[in-house]
Amino acid sequence: MLTNTKDFKVNVGSEIGTLRCLLVHSPDSGLGKVVPSKAQDWLFEDIVHLETIRKDEYDYYLKLLLYFLDPQKIKGKLKDLDTDESRSFYKPHHPQFHNSTKVVELQKLLADILTDEEIKNKLVSSVCAIEGCTYKLQSELIATSPTDLAKIIISGSIDSERMIFAPIPNFIFTRDIGITINNHILLNKPAKKARSRETLLARYIFFNHPLFANYRDKVIEIPDSLQHFLRPGEENEQKSTLEGGDVMVVSKNHLLIGFSERTSASAISDTIKILFEKDVVQKVSVVKIPHKRDFMHVDTVFTQVKRNMWVILHSIGKIDKRGDGSEPIDHLVEDEPVDKTEVTQFIKGQIHQPRKFESVEALLEDISITDLKSKEIVQFIYSGNQEFPYDSREQWTDSCNLLALKEGVVLGYDRNDHTIKAFKAKGFDVIHVTDLLQKFESGELSPETLENTFITMPSAELSRARGGFHCMSMPILRDEI
Numbered sequence: 001m002l003t004n005t006k007d008f009k010v011n012v013g014s015e016i017g018t019l020r021c022l023l024v025h026s027p028d029s030g031l032g033k034v035v036p037s038k039a040q041d042w043l044f045e046d047i048v049h050l051e052t053i054r055k056d057e058y059d060y061y062l063k064l065l066l067y068f069l070d071p072q073k074i075k076g077k078l079k080d081l082d083t084d085e086s087r088s089f090y091k092p093h094h095p096q097f098h099n100s101t102k103v104v105e106l107q108k109l110l111a112d113i114l115t116d117e118e119i120k121n122k123l124v125s126s127v128c129a130i131e132g133c134t135y136k137l138q139s140e141l142i143a144t145s146p147t148d149l150a151k152i153i154i155s156g157s158i159d160s161e162r163m164i165f166a167p168i169p170n171f172i173f174t175r176d177i178g179i180t181i182n183n184h185i186l187l188n189k190p191a192k193k194a195r196s197r198e199t200l201l202a203r204y205i206f207f208n209h210p211l212f213a214n215y216r217d218k219v220i221e222i223p224d225s226l227q228h229f230l231r232p233g234e235e236n237e238q239k240s241t242l243e244g245g246d247v248m249v250v251s252k253n254h255l256l257i258g259f260s261e262r263t264s265a266s267a268i269s270d271t272i273k274i275l276f277e278k279d280v281v282q283k284v285s286v287v288k289i290p291h292k293r294d295f296m297h298v299d300t301v302f303t304q305v306k307r308n309m310w311v312i313l314h315s316i317g318k319i320d321k322r323g324d325g326s327e328p329i330d331h332l333v334e335d336e337p338v339d340k341t342e343v344t345q346f347i348k349g350q351i352h353q354p355r356k357f358e359s360v361e362a363l364l365e366d367i368s369i370t371d372l373k374s375k376e377i378v379q380f381i382y383s384g385n386q387e388f389p390y391d392s393r394e395q396w397t398d399s400c401n402l403l404a405l406k407e408g409v410v411l412g413y414d415r416n417d418h419t420i421k422a423f424k425a426k427g428f429d430v431i432h433v434t435d436l437l438q439k440f441e442s443g444e445l446s447p448e449t450l451e452n453t454f455i456t457m458p459s460a461e462l463s464r465a466r467g468g469f470h471c472m473s474m475p476i477l478r479d480e481i
Contacts, residue, residue, distance in 0.1 A: 001112040001210070008101065009477050010215050012180040013252035014372075015304040017478035018406040020069060023174045024473060025106045026062065026090055027053050030155035030167020044169060046464040053461040058172075059090055060433045061411075061457060061469065062103065067440050068405050068447045070102035078441045093147045104211075104476070106174060107150050110201060113208045114146035123204050127153055130197060131165040153201070168197050173467045174474040175299070177202040179247040181255060184218040184280050186271065191241035191262040220278070222270050240267035245297030245471055250304070251371035252480070255281045256363075258298025259288040259342075276348045283371075285363055288342040289316060294396065299470045301395065302360065303402045305410055307481070308374040309426070310364050311381045311402055311419070313395045316341050318359035372481070385422040394419050397459070401468030407481065408452045411469050413459035423454045430454045 009021075032050030063081065066074040074081075081089055088094040092107040099108065114120045121142060128138040141149060152158055156167040170176065177198055178187045185206055188199055206212050206219045224240050246258035255275065257268050272284045289295050295316070302312035343357035357363040365378040383399040384390030399419040402410040411433070412419075420430055431439075433455055439445040457469065 001115065008211050008214075009183075010180055010185065010212070010218070011183045012249050012475050012478045013182055014478060014481050015248055015250060016306060016404045016407040017481045019404070019475055019478055021102050021104065021477040022065070022069070022473045022475045023104050023106055023109075023177075024062070024065070025154075025171045025174055026092070027058050027172055028107070028151070028155045028167070029157055029160075031169045031172070033155075033157070033163065033167055034169055038166075044464065045466050048461045048464050054090070055087075057458045057460070057462045060437070061472070062090060062098075063437055064411070064433055064455065064457075065103045065405075066098065066100060067437065070100040071447070073098050073100050073103075075441070078437060093151050101211075106171070106177075106201070106205065107154055109205045109209050109211070110153065111147045111150035112210075113204060114149050116208070119204065119208055120146065120149070123153075123200075124149070126200055127197060130200065133164065137164060153197075166194070168195070169465070170195055170467075171198050171201075172465070173245070173471040175244040175471045176297075177244060178206065178474060179244045179249070180474070180476055181247075181249050181275070181280055182252060183215065184220055184278070185212075185215065186220045186242075186244075186247065186275075187222070188244050189222050189224075189240055189242050189267060191243065191264070195243075220274055220280075222267055222274070240264060240270060242267040242271060243297060244474065245299045245467075248299065248304075250285075250367045253282040254285065254367065254371050255283070256285045256287060256298070256367075259286050260295065260297055261291040261293070262297060272346055272351070276351075279348075282348045283345060285343060285345040285357075285367075287360060287363065288340070288344075290340045294392075296466065297471075300398065300401050300468075302364070302400050303410075303470050304364075304404065305381065305402065306408045307372040308368045308376040309379045309381065309408075310368075311383070311400050311410075311423075312360070312364070313383045313400055314386045314391055317361045317380065317382075379426065381419070381422045381426055383419055384416075385418040385425075387418055390418040396466075397463045398466075398468030398471075401470045403469035403473050405447075405455075406450075406479075409450050409455070410453075411455040411457050413463055413468060414456035415459045415463060420454060420456065428452050428454045430456060432456045433458070 034044055034047050036047055063074055080086055088096040089098055091097055092105045124141045154171060156165045157163045176188055178185050187202055190199055207216055222240055222242055241264045243262045246260050246263040248256040250256050259268060268286055275281050287298055289298055295301055301316050302310055304310050341360055343360060343363045345355040368374040368378045384394040394416040397415055398413055399416040402412045404410050424430055436455055
């Protein structure tokens with residue numbers, strides 16, 4: 001069991017401070033059982049090939065994270081981990097699992113808390129109630145070992161032949177189960193039924209695992225609006241829903257929330273009030289983006305790269321003209337509209353006097369200058385290098401959904417060629433993860449000295465799931481900037 005509570009800290013005050021600890025979940029067997037007829041119900045755009053997504057893609061993500069966050073677990077072992085026999089290193093249920101306390105696997109945390117018989121009984125009963133299991137099956141699950149039970153609850157399968165309920169394939173997107181805001185953890189309230197089991201597991205982990213023993217009074221749950229269940233329809237506007245992909249801690253005192261198809265106005269309002277009451281932050285900016293599948297969460301349309309630099313989809317950034325006035329048509333057509341974006345900022349003690357920003361870019365520029373005290377000119381890198389149709393194509397494959405391992409060092413998908421070209425134009429080095437790992441292993445490069453670098457990650461299968469590395473991470477601890 002991971003029990004080193006003495007040195008375990010929870011604190012995230014930015015999107016770009018050097019990453020020290022995060023929660024992840026490696027692709028499990030349930031991901032390989034998603035069928036085409038259920039893919040969209042389970043929020044996937046396509047079915048994925050499990051072995052490819054594991055061995056050729058996600059494993060490199062884990063190795064890279066370990067090199068940056070927990071190098072003693074990986075350094076000198078790279079060659080040994082490239083064989084089929086080494087797969088146990090990546091499997092949370094295996095005795096030879098890496099068991100890092102810096103790159104923390106959610107399935108391992110779940111197995112840990114299931115060693116407590118009372119928690120085990122309660123959680124199995126809750127899962128079985130959600131999934132409509134028989135009493136006999138519930139009894140069978142309670143009799144299962146904690147390690148095997150954690151695997152079953154996540155994958156939905158007792159073994160390769162027997163599947164007892166639906167998998168939760170979106171569990172790889174750990175950002176959505178919760179968000180660390182300074183030394184508090186804000187729990188998710190998913191908009192889609194397919195993610196309800198994830199939320200249940202997150203609650204049990206954060207309130208019961210010894211790692212979070214010193215932070216249980218800092219775990220924040222968002223209540224449902226009063227008597228919401230009496231209102232018509234399952235998707236009524238009063239329902240409180242919030243997902244972590246819509247929440248960014250842009251500075252120690254400033255939280256940004258996306259008002260999207262997955263995060264409701266009711267949840268945002270309640271979150272603002274709770275965070276102000278608990279004195280967690282002083283400012284909350286709400287960015288309303290189009291409520292459609294293309295955009296999903298706010299972190300699919302922009303993320304931060306450096307104090308003074310952001311990657312963003314141009315069409316949601318600001319009002320602009322296609323032409324420069326050199327053509328007759330430039331004087332005849334109206335300005336190209338912002339894609340239904342609105343920005344409203346609330347300040348503690350002045351909720352009745354919200355501040356409006358004319359554009360998303362104006363807000364991000366203000367964050368860089370006012371909150372992060374950047375002395376450099378604020379710059380924007382545009383999805384697809386602001387070239388049609390690559391801007392929209394690459395945003396769909398998460399060109400704007402980047403994870404900063406530290407300021408100026410980000411990772412994203414290798415397939416977004418035009419966005420990568422835009423990074424190069426801004427002076428960034430671009431290196432593929434396989435080459436970088438070899439250079440780390442040889443000592444030619446080190447995570448400590450790396451700067452202004454875009455790390456390209458293999459993406460043929462991962463990108464089918466509609467989530468990038470920002471989605472596949474829940475930072476628990478970052479250095480202050």
